[in-house]
Amino acid sequence: MKLKGWKDLPPATVVPAATAEQVETGQWRSIRPVWDESKCIHCLQCWIQCPDRSIKANEEGKVTGVDYFYCKGCGVCAKVCPKDAIEMRPESDFI
Numbered sequence: 001m002k003l004k005g006w007k008d009l010p011p012a013t014v015v016p017a018a019t020a021e022q023v024e025t026g027q028w029r030s031i032r033p034v035w036d037e038s039k040c041i042h043c044l045q046c047w048i049q050c051p052d053r054s055i056k057a058n059e060e061g062k063v064t065g066v067d068y069f070y071c072k073g074c075g076v077c078a079k080v081c082p083k084d085a086i087e088m089r090p091e092s093d094f095i
């Protein structure tokens, strides 16, 4: 029996690549990080540890806020902050 080559296989579903930037993962969030600039020492621990690159920082290495479009509310940033400058609050507080 002759084995099939890749050209003999039926077409399958194609999933377009590189779509993660378009997915608003912030919609999954039930709690949100609230950053207190007055407590922040700009150590960037939150920026380094955030799994979603949702901590915003400028070119001078200063934190400027949170990107709620992507932030899933995991709370890692609040856990690693040495100054308690990030508080996790329920989304219901912001309706």
Ligand code: SF4
Residues within 6 Å of the ligand: 035, 039, 040, 041, 042, 043, 044, 045, 046, 047, 063, 077, 080, 081, 082, 083, 084, 085, 086
């Ligand atoms: S971890 Fe805390 S103190 Fe450090 S940059 Fe982030 S918010 Fe500021």
Ligand code: SF4
Residues within 6 Å of the ligand: 032, 033, 049, 050, 051, 052, 053, 054, 055, 066, 070, 071, 072, 073, 074, 075, 076, 077, 078
């Ligand atoms: S809650 Fe999680 S996803 Fe959101 S900014 Fe903090 S570490 Fe990033």
